[in-house]
Amino acid sequence: MFVVCSKAILDQCRSSGAAWGLLAGQVVDGDVYRIAGMWESSGGSGRQDVVGVWTRPEAVAQTVGAPGALAVVLEQAAPQFWLRRADGQLDHQTAGMVVDVERDLFRRLRGIVDRAQLQERTVTIIGCGSLGSGIASLLVGAGLDRLILIDRDRLETHNIIRHLCGVSDVGRFKVHAVAERLRDRNPGLAVEARPINADVQPEPLIQAIRCSDLVIGATDSPQAQLLINAQALAAGKPALYPGAYNFAFGGEVIRVLPGRTACLRCVYDATADLFQRQEPGQNGQAVSYDEDRGHPGMWIDVGIMAHLATRMAVETLLGQEDPNCHLTGHYLLWGNRRLWVFRRPLESRWLTIPRNPACLACGGAAALDQQLAAQGTNRDAAEAAAQGILASGDVAANGNAWHLPTT
Ligand SMILES: [Zn+2]
Incomplete structure:
Protein backbone atom coordinates (compact mmCIF):
# COMPACT_ATOMS: atom_id res chain seq x y z
CA MET A 1 0.00 0.00 0.00
CA PHE A 2 1.10 3.50 -0.74
CA VAL A 3 -0.13 6.62 1.00
CA VAL A 4 -0.21 10.08 -0.52
CA CYS A 5 -0.80 12.97 1.83
CA SER A 6 -0.46 16.71 1.47
CA LYS A 7 1.93 18.61 3.72
CA ALA A 8 -0.74 21.22 4.32
CA ILE A 9 -2.99 18.59 5.88
CA LEU A 10 -0.21 17.30 8.12
CA ASP A 11 0.59 20.85 9.19
CA GLN A 12 -3.08 21.23 10.05
CA CYS A 13 -2.90 18.03 12.10
CA ARG A 14 0.23 19.22 13.89
CA SER A 15 -1.29 22.55 14.80
CA SER A 16 -4.45 20.89 16.07
CA GLY A 17 -4.65 20.59 19.82
CA ALA A 18 -6.44 17.26 19.71
CA ALA A 19 -4.50 14.03 20.27
CA TRP A 20 -6.11 12.27 17.37
CA GLY A 21 -8.75 12.79 14.71
CA LEU A 22 -10.22 11.38 11.56
CA LEU A 23 -8.79 11.69 8.11
CA ALA A 24 -10.95 11.93 5.03
CA GLY A 25 -9.68 10.45 1.82
CA GLN A 26 -10.08 7.96 -0.97
CA VAL A 27 -8.71 4.59 -1.93
CA VAL A 28 -7.28 5.03 -5.40
CA ASP A 29 -6.14 2.26 -7.75
CA GLY A 30 -6.73 -0.40 -5.10
CA ASP A 31 -3.57 0.08 -3.09
CA VAL A 32 -3.09 3.83 -2.99
CA TYR A 33 -4.59 5.83 -0.18
CA ARG A 34 -4.98 9.50 -0.87
CA ILE A 35 -5.60 11.56 2.21
CA ALA A 36 -7.76 14.45 1.14
CA GLY A 37 -8.25 16.31 4.38
CA MET A 38 -8.65 16.21 8.11
CA TRP A 39 -12.10 15.75 9.48
CA GLU A 40 -12.89 17.16 12.87
CA SER A 41 -11.57 15.20 15.84
CA SER A 42 -14.19 12.69 16.75
CA GLY A 43 -14.76 9.31 18.37
CA GLY A 44 -16.14 7.70 15.24
CA SER A 45 -16.42 8.54 11.63
CA GLY A 46 -19.72 7.17 10.38
CA ARG A 47 -18.53 8.13 6.95
CA GLN A 48 -17.58 5.85 4.11
CA ASP A 49 -14.90 8.16 2.79
CA VAL A 50 -12.90 8.25 6.00
CA VAL A 51 -9.94 6.00 5.44
CA GLY A 52 -8.15 6.35 8.68
CA VAL A 53 -7.08 8.24 11.73
CA TRP A 54 -4.07 10.28 12.58
CA THR A 55 -2.52 10.20 15.95
CA ARG A 56 0.51 11.22 17.89
CA PRO A 57 3.16 8.55 18.67
CA GLU A 58 2.09 8.00 22.27
CA ALA A 59 -1.47 7.29 21.23
CA VAL A 60 -0.83 4.51 18.70
CA ALA A 61 -2.09 1.85 21.08
CA GLN A 62 -5.39 3.60 21.39
CA THR A 63 -5.85 4.01 17.68
CA VAL A 64 -9.14 2.46 16.79
CA GLY A 65 -10.82 1.71 13.53
CA ALA A 66 -12.00 -1.08 11.33
CA PRO A 67 -9.54 -3.43 9.60
CA GLY A 68 -7.93 -1.57 6.79
CA ALA A 69 -8.09 1.72 8.62
CA LEU A 70 -5.12 3.91 8.09
CA ALA A 71 -3.12 5.42 10.90
CA VAL A 72 -0.85 8.36 10.31
CA VAL A 73 1.59 8.78 13.15
CA LEU A 74 2.98 12.23 13.44
CA GLU A 75 6.49 12.63 14.68
CA GLN A 76 8.74 15.63 14.65
CA ALA A 77 10.85 14.62 11.65
CA ALA A 78 8.46 12.79 9.38
CA PRO A 79 5.08 11.15 9.50
CA GLN A 80 4.72 7.37 9.57
CA PHE A 81 1.89 5.53 7.86
CA TRP A 82 0.42 2.32 9.37
CA LEU A 83 -2.39 0.05 8.29
CA ARG A 84 -4.61 -1.92 10.70
CA ARG A 85 -4.79 -5.61 9.81
CA ALA A 86 -7.84 -7.83 10.11
CA ASP A 87 -6.56 -9.18 13.45
CA GLY A 88 -6.65 -5.70 14.85
CA GLN A 89 -2.91 -5.23 14.97
CA LEU A 90 -1.20 -2.34 13.29
CA ASP A 91 0.72 -3.61 10.30
CA HIS A 92 4.23 -2.69 9.40
CA GLN A 93 4.90 0.82 8.45
CA THR A 94 4.02 1.32 4.84
CA ALA A 95 5.40 3.51 2.11
CA GLY A 96 4.07 7.01 1.77
CA MET A 97 4.62 10.32 0.12
CA VAL A 98 4.07 13.74 1.59
CA VAL A 99 3.18 16.18 -1.15
CA ASP A 100 4.13 19.81 -0.68
CA VAL A 101 1.94 21.39 -3.33
CA GLU A 102 2.90 24.98 -2.59
CA ARG A 103 6.61 24.18 -2.87
CA ASP A 104 6.67 21.65 -5.68
CA LEU A 105 3.82 22.36 -8.10
CA PHE A 106 5.67 24.92 -10.20
CA ARG A 107 9.22 23.84 -9.39
CA ARG A 108 9.94 22.88 -12.99
CA LEU A 109 9.12 26.39 -14.22
CA LEU A 351 -0.66 39.81 -41.21
CA THR A 352 -0.06 43.46 -40.50
CA ILE A 353 -3.30 45.37 -40.21
CA PRO A 354 -2.92 49.12 -39.77
CA ARG A 355 -5.07 50.76 -37.18
CA ASN A 356 -7.97 52.57 -38.77
CA PRO A 357 -8.04 56.04 -37.20
CA ALA A 358 -11.67 56.33 -38.20
CA CYS A 359 -12.64 53.04 -36.54
CA LEU A 360 -15.73 53.64 -34.47
CA ALA A 361 -14.58 51.08 -31.93
CA CYS A 362 -11.00 52.14 -31.21
CA GLY A 363 -10.88 55.54 -32.87
CA GLY A 364 -14.18 56.70 -31.50
CA ALA A 365 -16.75 58.95 -33.10
CA ALA A 366 -14.93 62.07 -31.95
CA ALA A 367 -11.75 60.94 -33.65
CA LEU A 368 -13.70 60.25 -36.77
CA ASP A 369 -15.35 63.67 -36.79
CA GLN A 370 -12.01 65.36 -36.16
CA GLN A 371 -10.36 63.47 -38.97
CA LEU A 372 -13.16 64.16 -41.39
CA ALA A 373 -13.26 67.85 -40.50
CA ALA A 374 -9.52 68.08 -41.20
CA GLN A 375 -10.26 66.65 -44.62
CA GLY A 376 -13.00 69.20 -45.16
CA THR A 377 -15.79 66.65 -45.09
CA ASN A 378 -18.23 65.06 -42.68
CA ARG A 379 -19.70 61.66 -41.89
CA ASP A 380 -22.50 61.73 -44.47
CA ALA A 381 -20.16 62.75 -47.27
CA ALA A 382 -17.54 60.23 -46.11
CA GLU A 383 -20.10 57.44 -46.07
CA ALA A 384 -21.15 58.26 -49.62
CA ALA A 385 -17.49 58.25 -50.66
CA ALA A 386 -16.93 54.95 -48.90
CA GLN A 387 -19.82 53.40 -50.77
CA GLY A 388 -18.18 54.52 -53.97
CA ILE A 389 -14.86 52.99 -52.94
CA LEU A 390 -16.50 49.71 -51.99
CA ALA A 391 -18.41 49.65 -55.25
CA SER A 392 -15.16 50.11 -57.18
CA GLY A 393 -13.47 47.35 -55.19
CA ASP A 394 -10.54 49.65 -54.46
CA VAL A 395 -10.24 48.86 -50.78
CA ALA A 396 -6.54 49.72 -50.62
CA ALA A 397 -7.33 53.32 -51.54
CA ASN A 398 -9.23 53.65 -48.28
CA GLY A 399 -6.04 53.24 -46.27
CA ASN A 400 -7.18 49.88 -44.97
CA ALA A 401 -4.78 47.83 -47.05
CA TRP A 402 -3.60 44.55 -45.64
CA HIS A 403 -0.88 42.38 -46.99
CA LEU A 404 0.49 38.90 -46.61
CA PRO A 405 4.15 38.76 -45.69
CA THR A 406 6.46 37.56 -48.40
CA THR A 407 8.49 35.32 -46.15
ZN1 LIG B 1 -10.50 49.73 -34.41
Whole structure:
Protein backbone atom coordinates (compact mmCIF):
# COMPACT_ATOMS: atom_id res chain seq x y z
CA MET A 1 0.00 0.00 0.00
CA PHE A 2 1.10 3.50 -0.74
CA VAL A 3 -0.13 6.62 1.00
CA VAL A 4 -0.21 10.08 -0.52
CA CYS A 5 -0.80 12.97 1.83
CA SER A 6 -0.46 16.71 1.47
CA LYS A 7 1.93 18.61 3.72
CA ALA A 8 -0.74 21.22 4.32
CA ILE A 9 -2.99 18.59 5.88
CA LEU A 10 -0.21 17.30 8.12
CA ASP A 11 0.59 20.85 9.19
CA GLN A 12 -3.08 21.23 10.05
CA CYS A 13 -2.90 18.03 12.10
CA ARG A 14 0.23 19.22 13.89
CA SER A 15 -1.29 22.55 14.80
CA SER A 16 -4.45 20.89 16.07
CA GLY A 17 -4.65 20.59 19.82
CA ALA A 18 -6.44 17.26 19.71
CA ALA A 19 -4.50 14.03 20.27
CA TRP A 20 -6.11 12.27 17.37
CA GLY A 21 -8.75 12.79 14.71
CA LEU A 22 -10.22 11.38 11.56
CA LEU A 23 -8.79 11.69 8.11
CA ALA A 24 -10.95 11.93 5.03
CA GLY A 25 -9.68 10.45 1.82
CA GLN A 26 -10.08 7.96 -0.97
CA VAL A 27 -8.71 4.59 -1.93
CA VAL A 28 -7.28 5.03 -5.40
CA ASP A 29 -6.14 2.26 -7.75
CA GLY A 30 -6.73 -0.40 -5.10
CA ASP A 31 -3.57 0.08 -3.09
CA VAL A 32 -3.09 3.83 -2.99
CA TYR A 33 -4.59 5.83 -0.18
CA ARG A 34 -4.98 9.50 -0.87
CA ILE A 35 -5.60 11.56 2.21
CA ALA A 36 -7.76 14.45 1.14
CA GLY A 37 -8.25 16.31 4.38
CA MET A 38 -8.65 16.21 8.11
CA TRP A 39 -12.10 15.75 9.48
CA GLU A 40 -12.89 17.16 12.87
CA SER A 41 -11.57 15.20 15.84
CA SER A 42 -14.19 12.69 16.75
CA GLY A 43 -14.76 9.31 18.37
CA GLY A 44 -16.14 7.70 15.24
CA SER A 45 -16.42 8.54 11.63
CA GLY A 46 -19.72 7.17 10.38
CA ARG A 47 -18.53 8.13 6.95
CA GLN A 48 -17.58 5.85 4.11
CA ASP A 49 -14.90 8.16 2.79
CA VAL A 50 -12.90 8.25 6.00
CA VAL A 51 -9.94 6.00 5.44
CA GLY A 52 -8.15 6.35 8.68
CA VAL A 53 -7.08 8.24 11.73
CA TRP A 54 -4.07 10.28 12.58
CA THR A 55 -2.52 10.20 15.95
CA ARG A 56 0.51 11.22 17.89
CA PRO A 57 3.16 8.55 18.67
CA GLU A 58 2.09 8.00 22.27
CA ALA A 59 -1.47 7.29 21.23
CA VAL A 60 -0.83 4.51 18.70
CA ALA A 61 -2.09 1.85 21.08
CA GLN A 62 -5.39 3.60 21.39
CA THR A 63 -5.85 4.01 17.68
CA VAL A 64 -9.14 2.46 16.79
CA GLY A 65 -10.82 1.71 13.53
CA ALA A 66 -12.00 -1.08 11.33
CA PRO A 67 -9.54 -3.43 9.60
CA GLY A 68 -7.93 -1.57 6.79
CA ALA A 69 -8.09 1.72 8.62
CA LEU A 70 -5.12 3.91 8.09
CA ALA A 71 -3.12 5.42 10.90
CA VAL A 72 -0.85 8.36 10.31
CA VAL A 73 1.59 8.78 13.15
CA LEU A 74 2.98 12.23 13.44
CA GLU A 75 6.49 12.63 14.68
CA GLN A 76 8.74 15.63 14.65
CA ALA A 77 10.85 14.62 11.65
CA ALA A 78 8.46 12.79 9.38
CA PRO A 79 5.08 11.15 9.50
CA GLN A 80 4.72 7.37 9.57
CA PHE A 81 1.89 5.53 7.86
CA TRP A 82 0.42 2.32 9.37
CA LEU A 83 -2.39 0.05 8.29
CA ARG A 84 -4.61 -1.92 10.70
CA ARG A 85 -4.79 -5.61 9.81
CA ALA A 86 -7.84 -7.83 10.11
CA ASP A 87 -6.56 -9.18 13.45
CA GLY A 88 -6.65 -5.70 14.85
CA GLN A 89 -2.91 -5.23 14.97
CA LEU A 90 -1.20 -2.34 13.29
CA ASP A 91 0.72 -3.61 10.30
CA HIS A 92 4.23 -2.69 9.40
CA GLN A 93 4.90 0.82 8.45
CA THR A 94 4.02 1.32 4.84
CA ALA A 95 5.40 3.51 2.11
CA GLY A 96 4.07 7.01 1.77
CA MET A 97 4.62 10.32 0.12
CA VAL A 98 4.07 13.74 1.59
CA VAL A 99 3.18 16.18 -1.15
CA ASP A 100 4.13 19.81 -0.68
CA VAL A 101 1.94 21.39 -3.33
CA GLU A 102 2.90 24.98 -2.59
CA ARG A 103 6.61 24.18 -2.87
CA ASP A 104 6.67 21.65 -5.68
CA LEU A 105 3.82 22.36 -8.10
CA PHE A 106 5.67 24.92 -10.20
CA ARG A 107 9.22 23.84 -9.39
CA ARG A 108 9.94 22.88 -12.99
CA LEU A 109 9.12 26.39 -14.22
CA ARG A 110 12.03 27.96 -12.36
CA GLY A 111 14.32 29.81 -14.71
CA ILE A 112 11.82 29.52 -17.55
CA VAL A 113 9.05 31.92 -16.67
CA ASP A 114 8.73 34.78 -14.21
CA ARG A 115 5.95 33.22 -12.20
CA ALA A 116 6.02 35.90 -9.52
CA GLN A 117 4.99 38.40 -12.18
CA LEU A 118 2.35 36.08 -13.63
CA GLN A 119 0.87 35.45 -10.19
CA GLU A 120 -0.08 39.09 -9.90
CA ARG A 121 -2.09 39.02 -13.12
CA THR A 122 -5.77 38.29 -13.69
CA VAL A 123 -7.13 36.95 -16.98
CA THR A 124 -10.78 36.85 -18.01
CA ILE A 125 -11.75 34.20 -20.56
CA ILE A 126 -15.11 34.58 -22.25
CA GLY A 127 -16.16 31.28 -23.81
CA CYS A 128 -15.22 27.96 -22.18
CA GLY A 129 -15.56 25.62 -25.15
CA SER A 130 -12.78 23.79 -26.95
CA LEU A 131 -10.55 26.84 -27.17
CA GLY A 132 -11.41 28.59 -23.92
CA SER A 133 -11.10 25.50 -21.72
CA GLY A 134 -7.80 24.60 -23.37
CA ILE A 135 -6.41 28.09 -22.90
CA ALA A 136 -7.54 28.17 -19.26
CA SER A 137 -5.80 24.88 -18.53
CA LEU A 138 -2.59 25.97 -20.26
CA LEU A 139 -2.57 29.32 -18.46
CA VAL A 140 -2.82 27.57 -15.09
CA GLY A 141 0.02 25.31 -16.17
CA ALA A 142 2.07 28.39 -17.05
CA GLY A 143 1.68 29.63 -13.50
CA LEU A 144 -1.26 32.03 -13.63
CA ASP A 145 -3.09 32.18 -10.30
CA ARG A 146 -6.18 34.27 -11.00
CA LEU A 147 -8.83 33.54 -13.63
CA ILE A 148 -12.37 34.66 -14.36
CA LEU A 149 -14.43 32.36 -16.61
CA ILE A 150 -17.59 33.51 -18.40
CA ASP A 151 -19.87 31.21 -20.40
CA ARG A 152 -23.61 30.64 -20.33
CA ASP A 153 -23.58 27.13 -21.81
CA ARG A 154 -23.86 23.74 -20.17
CA LEU A 155 -21.65 20.82 -21.15
CA GLU A 156 -23.23 18.39 -23.58
CA THR A 157 -22.05 14.91 -24.46
CA HIS A 158 -20.81 15.89 -27.90
CA ASN A 159 -18.60 18.57 -26.31
CA ILE A 160 -16.49 16.08 -24.42
CA ILE A 161 -14.07 14.84 -27.08
CA ARG A 162 -13.15 18.45 -27.74
CA HIS A 163 -13.01 19.71 -24.18
CA LEU A 164 -11.02 19.76 -20.97
CA CYS A 165 -13.90 18.16 -19.04
CA GLY A 166 -15.34 14.65 -19.10
CA VAL A 167 -18.58 12.70 -19.32
CA SER A 168 -19.06 13.04 -15.56
CA ASP A 169 -19.43 16.79 -16.13
CA VAL A 170 -22.27 16.59 -18.69
CA GLY A 171 -25.14 18.86 -17.71
CA ARG A 172 -23.02 21.20 -15.61
CA PHE A 173 -22.30 24.79 -16.53
CA LYS A 174 -19.04 24.76 -18.45
CA VAL A 175 -17.55 27.43 -16.20
CA HIS A 176 -18.17 25.34 -13.05
CA ALA A 177 -16.82 22.13 -14.55
CA VAL A 178 -13.74 23.85 -15.98
CA ALA A 179 -13.09 25.69 -12.70
CA GLU A 180 -13.12 22.37 -10.84
CA ARG A 181 -10.61 20.82 -13.25
CA LEU A 182 -8.39 23.87 -12.91
CA ARG A 183 -8.46 23.75 -9.10
CA ASP A 184 -7.29 20.18 -9.34
CA ARG A 185 -4.31 21.40 -11.36
CA ASN A 186 -3.56 24.13 -8.83
CA PRO A 187 -5.44 24.06 -5.49
CA GLY A 188 -4.24 27.60 -4.82
CA LEU A 189 -5.92 28.94 -7.95
CA ALA A 190 -8.39 31.79 -7.50
CA VAL A 191 -10.91 31.04 -10.23
CA GLU A 192 -14.24 32.78 -10.51
CA ALA A 193 -16.94 31.09 -12.60
CA ARG A 194 -19.75 33.20 -14.03
CA PRO A 195 -22.44 31.26 -15.93
CA ILE A 196 -23.93 34.33 -17.57
CA ASN A 197 -24.94 35.52 -21.00
CA ALA A 198 -22.84 38.63 -21.53
CA ASP A 199 -25.20 39.83 -24.27
CA VAL A 200 -28.05 40.06 -21.77
CA GLN A 201 -26.02 40.77 -18.64
CA PRO A 202 -23.17 43.05 -19.72
CA GLU A 203 -22.43 44.37 -16.21
CA PRO A 204 -20.65 41.23 -14.92
CA LEU A 205 -18.64 41.16 -18.16
CA ILE A 206 -17.67 44.82 -17.82
CA GLN A 207 -16.74 44.34 -14.17
CA ALA A 208 -14.61 41.29 -14.97
CA ILE A 209 -12.79 43.10 -17.78
CA ARG A 210 -12.09 46.10 -15.57
CA CYS A 211 -10.31 44.02 -12.95
CA SER A 212 -8.35 41.98 -15.52
CA ASP A 213 -4.89 42.42 -16.98
CA LEU A 214 -5.80 40.50 -20.13
CA VAL A 215 -9.08 39.57 -21.80
CA ILE A 216 -9.47 36.53 -24.05
CA GLY A 217 -12.52 36.40 -26.29
CA ALA A 218 -12.92 32.70 -27.11
CA THR A 219 -16.55 32.70 -28.17
CA ASP A 220 -17.86 31.32 -31.45
CA SER A 221 -19.78 34.48 -32.28
CA PRO A 222 -18.23 37.42 -34.15
CA GLN A 223 -20.88 39.66 -32.61
CA ALA A 224 -19.89 38.56 -29.11
CA GLN A 225 -16.22 39.05 -29.97
CA LEU A 226 -16.97 42.62 -31.10
CA LEU A 227 -18.86 43.28 -27.86
CA ILE A 228 -15.82 42.09 -25.89
CA ASN A 229 -13.61 44.24 -28.12
CA ALA A 230 -15.66 47.34 -27.32
CA GLN A 231 -15.59 46.70 -23.56
CA ALA A 232 -11.88 45.83 -23.48
CA LEU A 233 -11.08 49.01 -25.41
CA ALA A 234 -13.26 51.07 -23.08
CA ALA A 235 -11.38 49.64 -20.10
CA GLY A 236 -8.00 50.02 -21.83
CA LYS A 237 -7.21 46.30 -21.44
CA PRO A 238 -5.21 44.19 -23.90
CA ALA A 239 -7.19 41.38 -25.49
CA LEU A 240 -6.71 38.26 -27.56
CA TYR A 241 -9.21 36.84 -30.02
CA PRO A 242 -8.35 33.27 -31.03
CA GLY A 243 -10.48 31.38 -33.51
CA ALA A 244 -10.52 28.35 -35.75
CA TYR A 245 -11.60 28.24 -39.37
CA ASN A 246 -13.97 25.72 -40.93
CA PHE A 247 -13.12 22.18 -39.78
CA ALA A 248 -10.09 23.79 -38.08
CA PHE A 249 -8.04 23.57 -41.28
CA GLY A 250 -6.38 26.58 -39.70
CA GLY A 251 -7.09 29.43 -37.37
CA GLU A 252 -6.01 32.81 -36.15
CA VAL A 253 -5.06 34.76 -33.06
CA ILE A 254 -5.64 38.50 -33.06
CA ARG A 255 -3.99 40.60 -30.36
CA VAL A 256 -5.37 44.03 -29.56
CA LEU A 257 -3.31 46.48 -27.51
CA PRO A 258 -5.47 49.59 -26.95
CA GLY A 259 -3.99 52.65 -28.56
CA ARG A 260 -1.15 50.67 -30.16
CA THR A 261 -2.63 48.14 -32.56
CA ALA A 262 -5.62 47.71 -34.77
CA CYS A 263 -8.64 46.64 -32.76
CA LEU A 264 -10.88 43.71 -33.63
CA ARG A 265 -13.28 46.02 -35.46
CA CYS A 266 -10.37 47.39 -37.54
CA VAL A 267 -9.28 43.84 -38.36
CA TYR A 268 -12.76 42.61 -39.22
CA ASP A 269 -13.35 45.61 -41.47
CA ALA A 270 -9.96 45.31 -43.18
CA THR A 271 -10.42 41.59 -43.84
CA ALA A 272 -14.10 41.69 -44.73
CA ASP A 273 -13.29 40.56 -48.25
CA LEU A 274 -11.22 37.69 -46.91
CA PHE A 275 -13.67 36.28 -44.37
CA GLN A 276 -17.38 36.11 -44.17
CA ARG A 277 -17.57 36.44 -40.43
CA GLN A 278 -21.08 35.32 -39.74
CA GLU A 279 -22.93 33.73 -36.90
CA PRO A 280 -22.33 29.97 -36.94
CA GLY A 281 -24.86 28.02 -38.92
CA GLN A 282 -25.31 30.59 -41.61
CA ASN A 283 -24.06 30.04 -45.11
CA GLY A 284 -20.54 31.00 -45.94
CA GLN A 285 -17.25 30.62 -44.17
CA ALA A 286 -18.42 30.99 -40.62
CA VAL A 287 -15.74 31.37 -37.98
CA SER A 288 -16.88 28.71 -35.56
CA TYR A 289 -15.36 26.23 -33.23
CA ASP A 290 -18.27 25.15 -31.09
CA GLU A 291 -20.27 22.00 -31.39
CA ASP A 292 -23.28 21.35 -33.58
CA ARG A 293 -22.86 24.77 -35.08
CA GLY A 294 -20.66 25.85 -37.92
CA HIS A 295 -17.96 23.41 -38.93
CA PRO A 296 -16.11 22.15 -35.88
CA GLY A 297 -12.68 20.61 -36.19
CA MET A 298 -10.81 17.97 -34.24
CA TRP A 299 -9.41 19.01 -30.89
CA ILE A 300 -5.87 18.29 -32.05
CA ASP A 301 -6.30 21.09 -34.59
CA VAL A 302 -8.28 23.48 -32.38
CA GLY A 303 -5.90 22.68 -29.52
CA ILE A 304 -2.97 24.06 -31.48
CA MET A 305 -4.80 27.38 -31.61
CA ALA A 306 -5.24 27.19 -27.82
CA HIS A 307 -1.50 26.67 -27.40
CA LEU A 308 -0.64 29.56 -29.72
CA ALA A 309 -3.12 31.88 -28.00
CA THR A 310 -1.78 30.94 -24.57
CA ARG A 311 1.78 31.56 -25.69
CA MET A 312 0.74 35.01 -26.88
CA ALA A 313 -1.21 35.57 -23.65
CA VAL A 314 1.78 34.80 -21.42
CA GLU A 315 4.08 37.02 -23.47
CA THR A 316 1.52 39.84 -23.38
CA LEU A 317 1.15 39.52 -19.60
CA LEU A 318 4.91 39.54 -19.10
CA GLY A 319 5.48 42.35 -21.61
CA GLN A 320 7.93 40.24 -23.56
CA GLU A 321 8.68 41.89 -26.88
CA ASP A 322 12.11 40.62 -27.95
CA PRO A 323 11.61 39.82 -31.66
CA ASN A 324 14.23 37.06 -31.44
CA CYS A 325 12.38 35.20 -28.69
CA HIS A 326 8.77 36.27 -28.65
CA LEU A 327 5.71 36.63 -30.83
CA THR A 328 5.79 40.33 -31.51
CA GLY A 329 3.19 40.41 -34.28
CA HIS A 330 -0.46 40.94 -33.57
CA TYR A 331 -2.31 38.93 -36.22
CA LEU A 332 -1.23 35.33 -36.52
CA LEU A 333 -2.61 32.96 -39.12
CA TRP A 334 -1.99 29.27 -38.54
CA GLY A 335 -2.54 26.50 -41.09
CA ASN A 336 -3.07 22.92 -40.03
CA ARG A 337 -3.58 21.91 -43.68
CA ARG A 338 -2.13 22.94 -47.02
CA LEU A 339 -5.08 25.13 -47.90
CA TRP A 340 -5.80 28.76 -48.72
CA VAL A 341 -2.70 30.89 -48.02
CA PHE A 342 -0.87 28.03 -46.33
CA ARG A 343 1.77 26.49 -48.57
CA ARG A 344 2.39 23.51 -46.31
CA PRO A 345 0.81 21.92 -43.23
CA LEU A 346 1.63 23.48 -39.86
CA GLU A 347 2.61 26.84 -41.26
CA SER A 348 2.32 30.22 -39.57
CA ARG A 349 1.93 33.51 -41.38
CA TRP A 350 1.53 36.99 -39.99
CA LEU A 351 -0.66 39.81 -41.21
CA THR A 352 -0.06 43.46 -40.50
CA ILE A 353 -3.30 45.37 -40.21
CA PRO A 354 -2.92 49.12 -39.77
CA ARG A 355 -5.07 50.76 -37.18
CA ASN A 356 -7.97 52.57 -38.77
CA PRO A 357 -8.04 56.04 -37.20
CA ALA A 358 -11.67 56.33 -38.20
CA CYS A 359 -12.64 53.04 -36.54
CA LEU A 360 -15.73 53.64 -34.47
CA ALA A 361 -14.58 51.08 -31.93
CA CYS A 362 -11.00 52.14 -31.21
CA GLY A 363 -10.88 55.54 -32.87
CA GLY A 364 -14.18 56.70 -31.50
CA ALA A 365 -16.75 58.95 -33.10
CA ALA A 366 -14.93 62.07 -31.95
CA ALA A 367 -11.75 60.94 -33.65
CA LEU A 368 -13.70 60.25 -36.77
CA ASP A 369 -15.35 63.67 -36.79
CA GLN A 370 -12.01 65.36 -36.16
CA GLN A 371 -10.36 63.47 -38.97
CA LEU A 372 -13.16 64.16 -41.39
CA ALA A 373 -13.26 67.85 -40.50
CA ALA A 374 -9.52 68.08 -41.20
CA GLN A 375 -10.26 66.65 -44.62
CA GLY A 376 -13.00 69.20 -45.16
CA THR A 377 -15.79 66.65 -45.09
CA ASN A 378 -18.23 65.06 -42.68
CA ARG A 379 -19.70 61.66 -41.89
CA ASP A 380 -22.50 61.73 -44.47
CA ALA A 381 -20.16 62.75 -47.27
CA ALA A 382 -17.54 60.23 -46.11
CA GLU A 383 -20.10 57.44 -46.07
CA ALA A 384 -21.15 58.26 -49.62
CA ALA A 385 -17.49 58.25 -50.66
CA ALA A 386 -16.93 54.95 -48.90
CA GLN A 387 -19.82 53.40 -50.77
CA GLY A 388 -18.18 54.52 -53.97
CA ILE A 389 -14.86 52.99 -52.94
CA LEU A 390 -16.50 49.71 -51.99
CA ALA A 391 -18.41 49.65 -55.25
CA SER A 392 -15.16 50.11 -57.18
CA GLY A 393 -13.47 47.35 -55.19
CA ASP A 394 -10.54 49.65 -54.46
CA VAL A 395 -10.24 48.86 -50.78
CA ALA A 396 -6.54 49.72 -50.62
CA ALA A 397 -7.33 53.32 -51.54
CA ASN A 398 -9.23 53.65 -48.28
CA GLY A 399 -6.04 53.24 -46.27
CA ASN A 400 -7.18 49.88 -44.97
CA ALA A 401 -4.78 47.83 -47.05
CA TRP A 402 -3.60 44.55 -45.64
CA HIS A 403 -0.88 42.38 -46.99
CA LEU A 404 0.49 38.90 -46.61
CA PRO A 405 4.15 38.76 -45.69
CA THR A 406 6.46 37.56 -48.40
CA THR A 407 8.49 35.32 -46.15
ZN1 LIG B 1 -10.50 49.73 -34.41
